[in-house]
Amino acid sequence: MVDNKALLSVKELKVYFRSEHEVARAVDGVSFKVGREETVCLVGESGCGKTVTALSVMGLVPIPPGEIAGGRILFEDQNLLVFNDNEMQAIRGNQIAMVFQEPLTSLNPVFTIGDQIGEAIQVHQTAPQNEVIHRREQLLKDVGIADPAQRLKDYPHQLSGGQRQRVMIAMALACDPELIIADEPTTALDVTVQAQILRLLESIQKKRSMSVLYITHDLGVVSKVADRICVMYAGIIAEQGKKDAVLKTPKHPYTQALLASLPNREKRGQRLYSIPGTVPNPAYKPDGCPFHPRCRHAIQTCREQYPLMCEYEDGHRARCPVIFNGNKEKL
Amino acid sequence: MNENGSQNTIILQVGNLKKYFPIRRGFFQKITGWVRAVENVSFQIDRAKTLGLVGESGCGKTTVARLILKLLAADGGQILFNGQDITQLDEKEMKPLRKEIQIIFQDPYGSLNPRMTVGQSIAEGLNIAGIHSRSQQEQRLEKLLKMVGMSPASSDRFPHEFSGGQRQRVGIARALSVEPALIICDEPVSALDVSIQAQIINLLKDLQHQLQLSYLFISHDLNVVGYLCDMVAVMYKGQIMEYAPTDALFDHPIHPYTHLLLSAIPDVDRNIDTEMHATADEPGRTLKSQDGCSFQDRCPLVENRCRHDLIEFEQAGPDHRVRCWKTARDGSDPFF
Numbered sequence: 001m002v003d004n005k006a007l008l009s010v011k012e013l014k015v016y017f018r019s020e021h022e023v024a025r026a027v028d029g030v031s032f033k034v035g036r037e038e039t040v041c042l043v044g045e046s047g048c049g050k051t052v053t054a055l056s057v058m059g060l061v062p063i064p065p066g067e068i069a070g071g072r073i074l075f076e077d078q079n080l081l082v083f084n085d086n087e088m089q090a091i092r093g094n095q096i097a098m099v100f101q102e103p104l105t106s107l108n109p110v111f112t113i114g115d116q117i118g119e120a121i122q123v124h125q126t127a128p129q130n131e132v133i134h135r136r137e138q139l140l141k142d143v144g145i146a147d148p149a150q151r152l153k154d155y156p157h158q159l160s161g162g163q164r165q166r167v168m169i170a171m172a173l174a175c176d177p178e179l180i181i182a183d184e185p186t187t188a189l190d191v192t193v194q195a196q197i198l199r200l201l202e203s204i205q206k207k208r209s210m211s212v213l214y215i216t217h218d219l220g221v222v223s224k225v226a227d228r229i230c231v232m233y234a235g236i237i238a239e240q241g242k243k244d245a246v247l248k249t250p251k252h253p254y255t256q257a258l259l260a261s262l263p264n265r266e267k268r269g270q271r272l273y274s275i276p277g278t279v280p281n282p283a284y285k286p287d288g289c290p291f292h293p294r295c296r297h298a299i300q301t302c303r304e305q306y307p308l309m310c311e312y313e314d315g316h317r318a319r320c321p322v323i324f325n326g327n328k329e330k331l
Numbered sequence: 332m333n334e335n336g337s338q339n340t341i342i343l344q345v346g347n348l349k350k351y352f353p354i355r356r357g358f359f360q361k362i363t364g365w366v367r368a369v370e371n372v373s374f375q376i377d378r379a380k381t382l383g384l385v386g387e388s389g390c391g392k393t394t395v396a397r398l399i400l401k402l403l404a405a406d407g408g409q410i411l412f413n414g415q416d417i418t419q420l421d422e423k424e425m426k427p428l429r430k431e432i433q434i435i436f437q438d439p440y441g442s443l444n445p446r447m448t449v450g451q452s453i454a455e456g457l458n459i460a461g462i463h464s465r466s467q468q469e470q471r472l473e474k475l476l477k478m479v480g481m482s483p484a485s486s487d488r489f490p491h492e493f494s495g496g497q498r499q500r501v502g503i504a505r506a507l508s509v510e511p512a513l514i515i516c517d518e519p520v521s522a523l524d525v526s527i528q529a530q531i532i533n534l535l536k537d538l539q540h541q542l543q544l545s546y547l548f549i550s551h552d553l554n555v556v557g558y559l560c561d562m563v564a565v566m567y568k569g570q571i572m573e574y575a576p577t578d579a580l581f582d583h584p585i586h587p588y589t590h591l592l593l594s595a596i597p598d599v600d601r602n603i604d605t606e607m608h609a610t611a612d613e614p615g616r617t618l619k620s621q622d623g624c625s626f627q628d629r630c631p632l633v634e635n636r637c638r639h640d641l642i643e644f645e646q647a648g649p650d651h652r653v654r655c656w657k658t659a660r661d662g663s664d665p666f667f
Contacts, residue, residue: 045524091655100574190388191387191552191595192592193387195595217524217525218527220596222599224597257526261526261528262525263529263554263559264557264558265554267558268558273529274529275529
């Protein structure tokens with residue numbers, strides 16, 4: 001990190017979705033920071049709240065039925081949650097940009113690549129026409145697309161999955177943002193293409209001194225790209241810390257269970273650990289710790305009291321006093 | 332290809348399997364070329380063992396599955412099931428064999444009829460297996476559901492009431508209802524969360540053990556393949572590039588494409604810094620197949636010979652075959 005002041009600071013964020021009969025607490029008191037030039041991964045399985053968290057930063061949560069029930073999102077010391085539409089529009093694309101999972105559905109099929117990148121530039125900045133043309137080509141070069149002049153004239157369906165994702169990244173970079181939020185950008189891609197896109201993101205990040213908030217369910221990807229990790233479960237952060245600390249010495253039973261259930265060749269012959277039970281319905285979460293019904297370390301207090309974050313060293317923290325007090329290691 | 336050849340029965344043996352699709356152009360749909368979707372594919376699966384078929388999208392692995400199920404007619408080669416060549420059978424002769432080879436699909440949301448209860452979906456298979464009496468069906472249904480870890484009460488409910496993992500269990504129960512010898516698993520866990528993936532993988536392993544099932548496990552996920560499979564075949568653009576026991580493939584990969592795949596896996600436990608980089612982005616966009624090795628456009632070791640010669644499947648070690656003249660012969664590993 002270049003300096004200690006965080007670029008993005010999310011504090012006790014709560015995002016709820018109300019319907020006639022129930023309230024789904026999708027994000028339920030989430031706090032984390034993203035420093036300059038840092039990659040922070042929000043990891044978790046479906047329904048944990050990671051995408052809603054990312055959308056909240058971009059001001060893209062549909063309100064209603066969504067509502068920001070609490071917390072602050074500080075971007076360069078300004079609380080984005082109090083910005084109006086115009087102010088958010090100025091931030092979006094310009095200072096914070098997003099790369100989504102499915103490039104095919106995020107790109108407009110009836111416009112050329114050139115038109116769409118040009119639009120990304122012009123919506124957020126005013127620039128003379130010749131400058132736009134030059135920058136579009138430069139952007140495609142920056143994301144490693146061969147023959148950029150020709151590709152600008154192509155339509156999305158004429159490009160491969162990997163190329164489309166590179167175009168999405170180019171559009172996100174169009175206005176030189178300080179923070180990119182990438183939501184599962186490689187899930188739909190083949191593994192070798194994924195490896196290339198990850199390398200691309202890494203090199204762009206270094207060149208432009210950008211920060212990345214990377215959202216994924218794939219712990220393998222996390223191990224490649226993350227500086228720091230936040231493991232999410234049922235709308236809360238179960239554990240966060242530097243990558244090696246969390247992956248090698250996890251201190252929350254959910255993180256431990258997740259790592260133990262990953263298949264790989266080294267585990268052949270052993271049974272994979274599988275977490276009993278299922279993820280709770282966000283509208284009907286258990287009292288106390290949301291993970292307790294599935295946790296092998298759960299004690300009575302876990303069922304009654306919402307656990308506090310326990311601090312380990314170097315910013316490593318986990319929301320489990322049982323492990324903290326018992327000094328229990330990996331499963 | 333196993334040491335105790337006489338003791339293990341080979342349940343499926345595929346030899347030089349071919350499937351070409353015509354490329355048609357113009358108003359009269361004239362054939363201008365062929366896509367060699369499956370080219371000279373050979374492998375075998377032993378009883379109660381798992382063969383992993385690995386490759387990226389478009390490599391032909393799903394076409395191979397369809398050929399084995401006879402949902403597509405092969406253009407060449409043989410498929411021996413329990414020693415009998417099923418490519419030569421007509422529909423009538425094939426009918427009694429169809430129950431022996433079943434399939435589990437990737438998408439737990441698309442593979443179950445939403446208008447049939449779980450019980451009805453599974454009972455379809457029981458009917459085919461000749462179990463028609465109501466009480467017998469109920470008995471079998473209960474047994475099958477328990478076997479896949481679901482409560483018998485599930486049989487009256489509809490697919491939409493279940494999660495992805497549960498639907499996948501129903502798909503497995505349905506496949507088991509006809510008591511097959513071989514199940515083709517086409518990316519059965521790719522669409523599932525990590526913790527559910529583990530449950531389904533454990534289930535597949537348990538069933539294999541209990542019922543002596545054989546699996547053809549199709550996947551792009553080398554971590555799952557490494558965990559579950561006994562043998563692995565790596566496919567690229569219709570051809571098998573490497574074929575070896577799992578440990579041999581992971582410990583001593585030979586083919587450049589296998590190296591590329593292995594180094595591309597993001598793995599939590601492994602820290603590979605020596606990554607192999609392909610020379611081009613992805614498999615080319617051209618449909619027509621080319622002479623020489625299908626990997627020539629991306630291979631860092633490519634030479635002139637690779638662009639013209641017919642590249643044979645060569646023996647590189649006991650049970651280990653590679654389709655690469657350069658690396659198969661070379662004892663030392665060119666990448667380290």
